[in-house]
Amino acid sequence: MNLHYTKEFCLDLLREKGETLRTQGRYPKRSDFTEEEVAYIKSFLGPWPRALEAAGLKPKREDDLLEKNREKRIRAKRKKNQNR
Numbered sequence: 001m002n003l004h005y006t007k008e009f010c011l012d013l014l015r016e017k018g019e020t021l022r023t024q025g026r027y028p029k030r031s032d033f034t035e036e037e038v039a040y041i042k043s044f045l046g047p048w049p050r051a052l053e054a055a056g057l058k059p060k061r062e063d064d065l066l067e068k069n070r071e072k073r074i075r076a077k078r079k080k081n082q083n084r
Helices: 007-024 035-045 048-054 065-082
Strands: none
Touching (some): 035 048
């Protein structure tokens, strides 16, 4: 299949598949697409969860990455100190 992929085309692919899967109550998976489609979607839109967010299928994550990393370091230090 020799299609001309663009960012908009990839977003449309995700949205169309999302509409058909809405009745099943799930988001599109990589396995719902061909390897070629997945490669183009990820190249234009990034990792799969971010691609679903860009297509408006999944709510954007609101976590603060710095805060998340800080909490992770604290948990790791506490676990390390408990094992001493």
